Amino acid sequence: MEYLIGIDIGTSGVKAIIIDNTGRVISSRIESYDIKVIKKGWMEQDPEEWWNGTKKAVSEVIKEGAINKDEIKAISFTGQMHSSVFLDENNSVLRPAILWNDTRTSKQCKEIYDTVGGLDQLLNYVSNSALEGFTAPKILWLRENEKQNYEKLECVLLPKDYIRYKFAGDIGTEMSDAAGTLLYDVKNKKWNKELIKKLNLKDNIFPKVVKSTDVVGKINKEVAKELGLNEETLIVAGGADNACAAIGSGIVENSKAALSIGTSGTIVAYTDKNDIKTKGNLHFFNHACNSSWYIMTVMLSAGMCFKWLKKNILKTDKSYDELTNMASEALPGSNGVIFVPYLFGERSPHPDPNAKSMFYGLSSNTTDKDLIRSVLEGVSLGFKDCLVSIENSVDIEEIRITGGGANSQLWTSIMADVLNREISLINIQEGPAFGAAIIAGVGSGVFKNFKSILDKSVKVIKTVKPNKENAKLYEKYYKIYTLLYDNLKECSNLLS
Ligand SMILES: Nc1ncnc2c1ncn2[C@@H]1O[C@H](COP(=O)(O)OP(=O)(O)O)[C@@H](O)[C@H]1O
């Protein structure tokens, strides 16, 4: 038997999983860590914590899997996108990593637009708009605020590439993570030297870019010894977490999309075309398979809204299942209440840090059941807003739902009704780590290609059809939902 390890450097922890050469998950382990909130909007993590977490998670997952370590053929990596690891000439970390959800760089985003001459020009360069979370504004921030660190800066890496460096000693990245830096020419697959020059950034700090499935070396002898792994274990480049989550859901051909109700909410749609026009309200990144691309929307708070309602408003110890049972007793439409989910501002389809969340339509008859249902409906309306934008660029025939929210029958049926689309549930809920293990398998030759192994291992286990009557009601709610953002934009700006 041959085995493969996938490692996901997530925001709340590192997850390691082992799969076998049929794509079956053998064991899975998470080691959690925290985000350091330095001050409002400043989010950091120490790469050393990722590394310690990784070593623990890998040791444990091997123990739990009870497999012969010599049969582990390859390891690959995935992780949070955009977060910056700054290295000096000795490849030592210069300062804690600035994370993808850090918003300290609004000034630098404006500088990027001013320097290149606006959104259209930036889209011509890198196919994406300047968002605070992306890597480029973080490098500009370092240059302006920590001059000494910028002077010592020799390389910028993404989180999973730093961990890959610790495993193999190889400094580099691959296309799907390079795409999220805002300095990579996504269409033509190379660093955009012209943009790097315009921004007057050092041009030697961007590492070589390989394909996700490239074998970048063998495991470093000391790490092999420490983790008890065979020195012949291959290290495969890997991919960004959203690309790997898409692979792990079988999104490897046109007209398929994955919709994830996690802490944030994403829709990722596959495309083999490099000329997608997005107006900057969608992300357009390189995929980690088939030399393709994907279009993505990101809602900053999706499942987060439900967690917030449970903890901050209802202040209850009831489980999510108990709460959704309560919500199922409220009628569709939540007794006239519409929830707008912009708890952290929003990214898609409105890149607007000032966007505000609200319950609209509260009355003296509103119950806690209505509030819970309205949160599930409001988050689903946010997904509808994203889907409408994506479908202006590509056609989607199949939507596969994943993430914690997909555990709820009620939420998935509300989603089907709001989107007025059939939704598929799949057997794999391992997320990006599973995609990384698949990449390890394709890269090391254990699997022939992505499609053949994913057709075998990722199966649709259920389809949820929309209820026509509810869909009609939610069509009306969607109209009101979009009007709420458009009409209250000025008030939201005034309140910010
Ligand atoms: N049984 C459930 N019913 C409804 N929602 C759930 C359930 N379990 C988890 N969730 C939702 O999923 C969210 C967590 O999603 P998950 O994909 O596990 O998180 P992350 O994106 O942080 O990895 C929770 O905040 C909650 O909103």
Ligand SMILES: O=C(CO)[C@@H](O)[C@H](O)COP(=O)(O)O
């Ligand atoms: O910013 C993005 C994508 O553009 C996020 O999806 C990050 O990639 C973080 O992912 P998690 O660790 O929260 O899953």
